Amino acid sequence: MTQITNSRVYIAKVPVGVAPNKSHFRTVTTTEDKPELEEGSVFVKNILFSLDPYIRHNFAEGAKETEVIGFGFSKVLESKNPNFHVGSSYYFGTLPWSSYSVLGPQELFLNFSIDSIDKDIPLSAYSGVLGTSGLTAWDSLNRVADLKKGETIYVSSAAGTLGQLVGQIAKRKGLRVIGSAGTDEKVTYLKNQLGFDAAFNYKTQNKREALTAAVGPQGLDVYYDLVLDNTVEIALDLFNSHGRIVTVGRLADHNGQELAHPKNIALVLAKQIRWEGYVVFEHFDQFENFWKEVTPLVKSGEFKYTEAVVDGGAGDIADIYFRFLEGGYQGKVSVKLGDF
Template identity: 85%
Template sequence: MTKSQITNSRVYIAQIPEGVAPNKSHFRTVTTTEDKPELEEGSVFVKNLLFSLDPYIRHEFAEGAKETEVIGFGFSKVLESKNPEFHVGSSYFFGALPWSSYSVLRPQDLTEHFNIDSIDKEIPLSAYSGVLGASGLTVWDSLRRVADLKKGETIYISSAAGTLGQLAGQLAKRKGLRVIGSAGTDEKVAYLKNKLGFDAAFNYKTQDKREALAAAVGPQGLDIYYDLVFDNTVEIALDLFNPHGRVVTVGLLAGHKGEGLALPKNIVHLLLKQIRWEGYTVFEHFDEFETFWKEVTPLVKSGEIKYTETVVDGSAENIVETYLRFLKGAYQGKVSLKLGEF
């Protein structure tokens, strides 16, 4: 009997020189027709349906390797399974996936994957790759675990029109903070102020960042910098901080775009103003998903938490082009690539 076959596209990435933004030459997409795989015990064979496009895609090179498969977050549907926790016909599950049309996930690949059959079907699945996904959990957990929000304080959010920035601003407003954001287009700035209720916002591409932020902060001073970029903005924030300010560094957008990561020249303010600077990554806190969903899902469903997203219809062959456009700020809100029908 002839084995059934699939057409599978896989995306590989070459090593990127330090200080260089990812570009088309760093990626290679390979499409092959192949037999459906034989699964080892504990593995699953999945069709990938939607990829979350985030700056922090993984490309971990083994010693001597010149390229490797790209790993990002996404949604899949189980086609075959030899793992009792993931059943054929399960609606969807979420986790780290290679950028490909189909994937075989081994037991060691499945340690941070989640069945999400219990998600609210009235909310688009794409929201679970953004405001209700790892991005949303990152914001919710970092604000409560690190930022120590206090009513009446002032928080500044860089890259505020993105998935994380939008939610951070709204959650801070709900806690009674004064919220300032920056974005890269006038349209995004207007969205922050008029739709999300930011108290102030400015275009960091057309305005002097120091002057604009100082004017927005005013005499009240700055208490929290929610840093999604890790560029020289930290230096500006340190000058504007009140005593006991907090820098919460969550993203490295500047680094992902090939820009330099700047160490502030006035870092002495950490001591003089007793400022706390702490980094946060979500990967150690996936056990908080259920608590996060319980609190935030009703707010998203009711419209109290607003979000924008761009869902691009395509295939595995379109991932690289869409990802590079995303890094250049071509889309607003959370960006996902939809490979198939949900």
């Protein structure tokens, strides 16, 4: 019987009122027999994990002593599932933080197989710009934002994984793009590298004044909201009629800040505003269309993105995650356990 050495990361205790730290995780490494597969299952080697803000919600009360689950990318080593082929298929979807996994029909139904990945593109791109973040940006703009040439869009958290792509897609569609970010370096990057028409540092500038000045007399048409804080109140004041708020993230909530409760909510009626949330999990069937359009733009360098790919084993993911939570990396953060 073949033996494997597998490291698995568990939530050891629930952090209450504090950020997760080392004491909240437990990494267990064992040498064990390679598992026997049931019909419909696959055995995979996990090669890349995407670190995302939402993983923090694994730590909800009651989540104790469960494996940490995130989004990742694996090589299929053995398959009893007709859709996953050894040697050419990669699993792409939700995964426990571990070196190897057995995925049953339920997981494989929700997630999917990629055959013949473009080897000219770094694998890490599939956890960011060509992964769920990229799909979220592309599909939410298509499905909800109803972008029109000449309109003005404001993107919060614009230098993050989603924000960067949202701004570039909107720019390509002929919109005037405004973004905000938390450091002057990021603001310069947005303007000089990504071609944003205006950008400001929301930490050092008065947000209402900076956004009002950037929007100017043309008014605002779309607010792409990744934060869900009270910036929405400013946007409502600045909107033209039939403005759209696309709420996709709640970074304020991840950071323990207050969520939006706009005092001027009546403007939704007066200005006939559409405020719609978007969740990517219902739209994974759009991956093929998304890749068809966006992969060539990433490959040619027309779409730019920043990322931090950190090499490590499954046993290192927790430490890398703490550093990620503290803002220790720039751009999309992935942990790379192995090669294609």
